[in-house]
Amino acid sequence: MRHVGFQYEVKVRVHMSSAEIDMLRKLAEQHYDATCRAAAVPGPSGFLWAAHIKPSMLQESDAVEAWSFRELDIARKILEGANFLENPMGDWRASAFMASAMNDFLRSSQDSINKRHLELIRQ
Numbered sequence: 001m002r003h004v005g006f007q008y009e010v011k012v013r014v015h016m017s018s019a020e021i022d023m024l025r026k027l028a029e030q031h032y033d034a035t036c037r038a039a040a041v042p043g044p045s046g047f048l049w050a051a052h053i054k055p056s057m058l059q060e061s062d063a064v065e066a067w068s069f070r071e072l073d074i075a076r077k078i079l080e081g082a083n084f085l086e087n088p089m090g091d092w093r094a095s096a097f098m099a100s101a102m103n104d105f106l107r108s109s110q111d112s113i114n115k116r117h118l119e120l121i122r123q
Contacts, residue, residue: 011066
């Protein structure tokens, strides 16, 4: 056995209110896709479930979550159904705003990764 190198996982830190987390979780429970539904229940894929119970355990109204690109992409996919499902926030604009913010998170994270990559290869 020999050491080959290191592998890093980039996560996006997202500040979310309890209402936003609840909206995502409730939309996920109604989603047609099993991967999206799995995000809302306890288990290894249940990142929304974990986000949901954290503020209540800490008795706080919001939380800062560290989500992988995959988790953020799943959350964005969950929001796609907000126009067709019963939207827990009552208005599709709340979902559209959140989806747009997630797109911005993904884009800025990728820009950061690209910048860091260039710095590393120049060394």
